[in-house]
Amino acid sequence: MPELPEVEVVRAGLAPAVTGARIVAVDVLDARALTRHDPALGDFERLVTGATIRAAVRRGKFLWLPLGDVGGETRADDRPRAVVGHLGMSGQLLLRTPDHPGDDRHARIRMHLEHPAHGELRVDFVDQRTFGSLAVDRLVPTADGAIAGFSGDVTGEWARSIPTQVAHIARDPLDPAFDDDLLLERMSRRASGVKRVLLDQGLVSGVGNIYADESLWAVRMHGEQPASSLSRRRARELLQAVRDVLGKALVEGGTSFDEQYVNVNGESGYFAHSLNAYGRAGLPCPRCGTPMVREAFMNRSSHRCPRCQRLRRAPGPAATAR
Secondary structure, three states: OOOOOHHHHHHHHHHHHHOOEEEEEEEEOOOOHOOOHHHHOOOOHHHHOOOOOOOHHHHHHHEEEEEEEOOOOOOOOOOOOOEEOOOOOOEEEEEEEEOOOOOOOOOOEEEEEEEOEEEEEEEEEEEOOOOOEEEEEEEEEEEOOOOOOOOOOOOHHHHEEEEEOOOOOOOOOOOOOHHHHHHHHHHHOOOEEEEHHHHHHHHEEEOHHHHHHHHHHOOOOOOOOHHHHOHHHHHHHHHHHHHHHHHHHHHHHOOOOOOOOOOOOOOOOOHHHOOOOOOOOEEEOOOOOOOOOEEEOOOEEEEEEOOOOOOOOOHHHHHOOO
């Protein structure tokens, strides 16, 4: 499943092409791509046709396109709305020219746009496994009053609003409004393993299996180490490692193991070549040379070095407080 770096690469690729563009037509080719859309809000095509896209915004693994004026639709209320996208396992948002061949059998939704500077273009939502979805959703004010998600330099009162489907998702470690102390305080009260904490999107968003394994390897930490056993210093080291790993993956365009994750131009990311832990079972640890191991974890796998990442005895209360 795409994690923060992959979704941010897609958002950054879409932003200059769609910001300020008007949606002139929509083709729903497969209704399964609207599983997150609430029909009570109205027909997806009618709700977005004629709307102007204000920006491309991301929080964690969610992406949304806030909408401006919508022509031809009578609303039950005047709340602002957005097109919300979740890529699922294999979803892609691809920028196309209007004359791009339309024979992609995995294309689920097409949005035809007119941009004041770029002219006509198309955004295709392509999804081989059909676990991803687009939806129109209401925007509500953020709980903390801060900008809802990462959207580059785009600002406005609407930027402090978030889709209802995303409101329960915590901020991610690259978000300027992320509260380090709040996360560390919550970790100190969690007896569960630290990897489970990193994957809890209600605590910290955007981190999935790949980047959790990479961050834990970076700080020589076992994923089953109870979060509450970490000293304040070690917890901060882990959070910084998460930021470093996510930042490096962003620079390298995300992680692509196959053609199912690509950017908006259909290009793969290169971070797979920089992985130190994930997917390296049986290979030597880049740090000590010990063969890496793969272990079952929550219906998926964890990868670690059995020498560098040992489960430690919990420190006493005095050590934990440091």
